[in-house]
Amino acid sequence: MLKLDRVLNQERLLRAMTGLNRQAFNELLSQFADTYERTVFNSLA
Template identity: 95%
Template sequence: MLNLDRILNQERLLREMTGLNRQAFNELLSQFADTYERTVFNSLANRKRAPGGGRKPTLRSI
């Protein structure tokens, strides 16, 4: 089983799993983190209801 903490702490495993060295991985991580935060904020700002709000789905029986 893969362990994310182990992969991030070992340079060799990080390179094998991502194809990137530590510096390149950290640069991409910062760019993706900024974009992800903006995306989540924008999607939550345009909601009419809170996440999980509204009726729960039900299936009609035949």
């Protein structure tokens, strides 16, 4: 079984699992995190 920390720490494995390089993954992660936080905040309001 793959562990998330292993995937995130190995560039080749990250690309195999996501199709993204480190920079693209981090940019997408940032966008998802922002959207998630806004969604959670709005649901609590």
